[in-house]
Amino acid sequence: MPESKPPRTLKHATLERLMHYYHYIGEQIAQQSMGTVSSSEIAKLLDTDDTVVRKDMAAIGVRGYPRVGFKADEVLAAIRDVLGFDNAYRAIIIGAGRLGSALASYPGFSRYGLRIDALLDSDPSRAGAIEGGVEVRPLDELESIIEAHNVGLAILTVPAEAAQPLADRMVNAGLRAIWNFAPTSLVVPSGVLVRHEHISVGLAELAYHLNRRDTKEASE
Amino acid sequence: MPESKPPRTLKHATLERLMHYYHYIGEQIAQQSMGTVSSSEIAKLLDTDDTVVRKDMAAIGVRGYPRVGFKADEVLAAIRDVLGFDNAYRAIIIGAGRLGSALASYPGFSRYGLRIDALLDSDPSRAGAIEGGVEVRPLDELESIIEAHNVGLAILTVPAEAAQPLADRMVNAGLRAIWNFAPTSLVVPSGVLVRHEHISVGLAELAYHLNRRDTKEASE
Numbered sequence: 523m524p525e526s527k528p529p530r531t532l533k534h535a536t537l538e539r540l541m542h543y544y545h546y547i548g549e550q551i552a553q554q555s556m557g558t559v560s561s562s563e564i565a566k567l568l569d570t571d572d573t574v575v576r577k578d579m580a581a582i583g584v585r586g587y588p589r590v591g592f593k594a595d596e597v598l599a600a601i602r603d604v605l606g607f608d609n610a611y612r613a614i615i616i617g618a619g620r621l622g623s624a625l626a627s628y629p630g631f632s633r634y635g636l637r638i639d640a641l642l643d644s645d646p647s648r649a650g651a652i653e654g655g656v657e658v659r660p661l662d663e664l665e666s667i668i669e670a671h672n673v674g675l676a677i678l679t680v681p682a683e684a685a686q687p688l689a690d691r692m693v694n695a696g697l698r699a700i701w702n703f704a705p706t707s708l709v710v711p712s713g714v715l716v717r718h719e720h721i722s723v724g725l726a727e728l729a730y731h732l733n734r735r736d737t738k739e740a741s742e
Numbered sequence: 743m744p745e746s747k748p749p750r751t752l753k754h755a756t757l758e759r760l761m762h763y764y765h766y767i768g769e770q771i772a773q774q775s776m777g778t779v780s781s782s783e784i785a786k787l788l789d790t791d792d793t794v795v796r797k798d799m800a801a802i803g804v805r806g807y808p809r810v811g812f813k814a815d816e817v818l819a820a821i822r823d824v825l826g827f828d829n830a831y832r833a834i835i836i837g838a839g840r841l842g843s844a845l846a847s848y849p850g851f852s853r854y855g856l857r858i859d860a861l862l863d864s865d866p867s868r869a870g871a872i873e874g875g876v877e878v879r880p881l882d883e884l885e886s887i888i889e890a891h892n893v894g895l896a897i898l899t900v901p902a903e904a905a906q907p908l909a910d911r912m913v914n915a916g917l918r919a920i921w922n923f924a925p926t927s928l929v930v931p932s933g934v935l936v937r938h939e940h941i942s943v944g945l946a947e948l949a950y951h952l953n954r955r956d957t958k959e960a961s962e
Contacts, residue, residue: 729827
């Protein structure tokens with residue numbers, strides 16, 4: 523067995539913050555060629571507390587320097603390592619509708635180690651089309667594509683009623699993670715991770731802001 | 743001045759949880775015609791703690807009943823009220839590319855009070871096309887559309903370099919909230935809310951899961 527760091531399990535919210543740190547520090551470096559960043563600068567950008575930032579940095583093994591803060595390149599490298607951005611992993615998209623095609627065309631995924639191998643659709647007449655550089659394949663090739671390409675992740679952009687039967691087929695074929703954009707929950711065995719993406723979650727904050735403004739104006 | 747509850751300011755994370763409660767309780771009711779739900783059931787579904795659920799319910803004025811929990815219809819009504827789902831508000835989408843068109847076609851927004859009035863694009867040859875029932879308009883109509891329709895929210899799906907100049911124009915025209923899907927930060931005056939949607943945030947958790955599995959298998 524090779525020597526290795528003790529396994530840490532990072533929580534959902536920590537992982538999301540790491541991705542935000544990665545974006546903001548990456549953007550700042552690109553814009554200002556900044557070499558260091560303090561926990562309070564990061565906290566301010568992300569509207570959180572600097573103790574949270576310092577705990578997260580400790581959890582991924584990044585040390586701060588007195589009167590300087592964190593070295594931006596060390597933070598970025600640690601996040602890339604923890605999230606495995608440099609270990610390419612294979613993904614497929616199920617559902618070649620508007621959202622599936624938009625995700626297939628998204629140029630940013632490769633920066634996170636994600637490679638989209640195929641876009642599958644239940645409509646056989648779509649097969650052979652190219653969306654965002656990815657070929658559309660018929661859905662009956664699902665199992666053979668997962669096995670042949672050692673696909674780890676499926677991005678599910680199908681209607682609610684189609685989602686669970688597809689999840690069952692993919693799990694049986696050895697898939698280990700599902701990014702679920704279908705508007706329904708999925709039941710999967712432990713060891714398979716489902717991330718349910720509700721596009722409407724982002725709306726909660728915006729609707730609340732607009733609603734409060736309207737309420738205030740109406741009562742003035 | 744009409745009688746009203748004292749204004750409460752709910753935080754970002756609370757608002758996101760409210761949207762998740764709304765989805766899960768809504769789904770469960772649809773599937774099982776369940777009339778009540780306990781804080782621990784909700785907490786389990788959302789992988790959080792039941793004290794968090796009880797605090798959130800108190801913050802939106804929902805009371806629990808002994809040995810029963812919360813009445814599902816009361817929770818849903820309180821969330822609709824706080825987030826203003828029944829006060830229709832007008833939105834536009836800027837950028838009629840794949841993502842903009844996918845969002846224009848999303849049938850679920852109306853359930854949250856969101857009405858998409860127009861889809862604007864910088865390519866004048868796109869004007870007049872219909873995407874998801876919404877007409878594409880040329881970008882030089884931006885200010886007149888915001889003013890004529892009393893638009894509160896803009897959904898920005900443009901390239902990074904186009905985002906800030908558009909945000910400036912929209913804020914000058916009276917816009918109060920931006921849902922930013924462009925891969926860059928925006929600077930806006932206080933009183934205008936920007937929600938920056940990083941599609942890649944969802945990937946953090948999935949990449950971590952896949953990376954840990956691979957690391958474990960490699961060291962076995």
